[in-house]
Amino acid sequence: MTSQPDALASAPPRKRWGVATVSVLVAAVVAAGCGFAGFLSQLRGTESRPSRTADGIVVLTGGSSRVSDAMELLAGGYGKRLLISGVHPLSGASDISRSLPDNQSLLNCCVDLDRSAVNTRSNAAETRRWAHERGFKSLIVVTSNYHMPRAIVELSHAMPDITLIPFAVVGDKWREEPWWSNSATLRLVLSEYVKYVAAEVRVRLADIGLDVMREANDSLPPAAPRPPATAQANSAN
Incomplete structure (x- = not known):
């Protein structure tokens, strides 16, 4: 046979x-x-306060309530300063002040605005400059739960010397119904997964010296190889 x-x-x-x-x-x-x-498995379904304080806080703009949640953390003493990364070039402190009237004193003393970042990768580059200029060794990262895995990939690659503590913002739609039952949320999650995979591939290639998509505004030397992003994020909590 x-x-x-x-x-x-x-x-x-x-x-x-x-x-x-x-x-x-x-x-x-x-x-x-x-x-x-x-x-x-990395997407949190509920919000929980960070288990520790940090030198600074960075919030990546783009989702509802991210900035207000970051301001609450700053007001609660979880960090010394807050960087709002990805502010529209035409927006000023007064625009943010009007949306957060209860935090005027904090906006005046302890908040920095980054208007240069246009995507998650440039968020990471600008956050690195800000943190290194101030000598910060730990940061609380505030962004939406679906965006957090990719944000941690980019930030940990840009700043392997800085401890990152995720604070995932969970939107109302995510709380009210399963993500797969809403077509818009389903498309968002699938799109974010594709971007997350692309980011993981790019940074792993960069770790071995194949940074084929180096950005012009990323002028600092390539970061040293890092441990897997999910493991680093978990160890920071």
Whole structure:
């Protein structure tokens, strides 16, 4: 009787290529599914206060209530200063002041605005400059729960010498219904997962000297190799 491997080896080349293609596709689907499950495991469904204080706080703009939550942490003494990264170039302190009238004194004394960042990677570059200028060794990172995994990837790659403490902001839609039951939220999560994977691939290539997407505003030397972002984020809590 002819064994299955022998039968496959004796099959026409087109059939062998077909089997190999199907095998690769199945492996890719399994890997993507496992990766997505790992990504979802990092998304917190409830907000919880940081377990410790830090030298500073950084909030990445783009989601509802991120800035107000960061201001509450600053008011609660969780950090000495707050960086709001990704502020629109045309927005001023007065615009933020009007949206946060109860925190006027903190805005005047302890808040810095970054208007240069346009994406998560440049958020990380500007945060690194800000933290290094002030000698900060630890930061509380405030952003939406779905954005936190990618933010930690970019920030930990840019600042391997700084301890990052995640504070994930959970939106109302996320609280009210499962993310998969709302088409807009589902698209958001899937899109963020793709961006997260792209960020992981890019920083791992950069760690071995293949930074093929170096940004012009990222003028500091490449960061040293880092441990996996999820492990670093967990150890900071």
